Amino acid sequence: MKWVYIVSITALVILMFIFQWPKIKTVEKNEKIAFITLTVLGWAIAIFYVIFPSMPSPAKIVDFTLMQISNIFRTLW
């Protein structure tokens, strides 16, 4: 079942690429690099989440970090 998700995510990313790439002007090199990096990052994270569904989400990581910081403050109090 997992490969269905992987194939559809890849198809979505390719569609996004086809839609957006011609619209970036050829002189804007930084834009192209940023676009490719973000797209690849999003694709990789999506694949990781498909393969390891129990990987923590950013919301939980932020919660955990903030809780740690507040605990430090509480012990200092």
Add this chain to the structure above:
Amino acid sequence: MIEKGKISALQMGLLMYHAILATGILFIPATVFNVAKQDIWISPILASPLGFLSVYIAYKLNKYYPKDTIMQYSKHILGTFWGKMLGLLLLLLLITSLSVMFWQYGEYVVSEFLPHTPKSVIIGMMVILCAFAVHGGLEVLGRLAGMVFPVFFLLFLVIIILVLPDVEVKRMLPVMENGLMPSLKGAWVLCTWFAQFGIIYFFLPFLTDREKGLKFGMLSVLVVTLTLVVTNIIVIWLFGNVTENFNAPFMSASRYISLAEFLSHLESIVMAIWIAGTFIKLCVFYYVVVIGTAEWLNLSDYRSLVLPMGFLIGVFAMQAFLNSAEAAEHFRIVSHEIMDTLVYGLLIPIFLFLGAYIRKTIFKHKVRRTN
């Protein structure tokens, strides 16, 4: 400047109104009721100074650096490296916050209205819709907010008037049974929402009438406070002590309406205004994330980032929480312990403001004296 469009101060106020209230109007009464009991209507009044403070700090920072958003003046204040680091922290918090909002939207629509639709479809559709709006730029968002607000407000009033036959004022009594403390605790919960007014720092440089920015920002906080007070009063008049049994009491209140036996099931109206408001809210935060990233990377155009960013946020939103129990734990942490919105809405701006103040006043004095 990266954004070529301009909005008026009024449109900015409307954008902020939706950005705060869209989720608040549904979830605030039940969340605050856990601590404040029948005094929930006092809490927004007590929490509103925080909103005023966030807007004021953002305005003061904008006065120091009129043409820059926070990503640029953090570099001016802290130097390039630390400015970039602070910008990265801000972006990560905003992306996380936005992914939670998308999750909340998806979860709510699935649980209340479309139980058989997969959540990925609902979130994906909303991401695509928001991506088109954000691609249009700030002017589009401003006009959308101006278009949605009258409908939102009118239908809100209609619901309130239709609920009125069922209310009972004595459910609100005794006022301040246990002193001011419960409503103060409720106000602390509400800080999560009021601190979000801080993201106004992304809009202030793009105003056509910048001198009115403070006025309309403050007005927006005031209207949000009033709307929350009215919502909370109506909810408590209608439900009294059973408020906590509802996830979204205002929605349940509209289910309650049955006028002359033919005007009933008005929850579709609430859903309509809620979807419209949430759409604006998500667009505002999406725009902020995209333009923040583009400025952080020193790009000249932010439009190419809209789709990849949307994809990333969609993935995060899908995976934000595995089930509602985890989400409830998250919302308990952010509303009772320490809040991420407080960090990016108030603490970071205050820190930058202190830095800017030291730079602009104390060091300037020194320079003048040596001259």
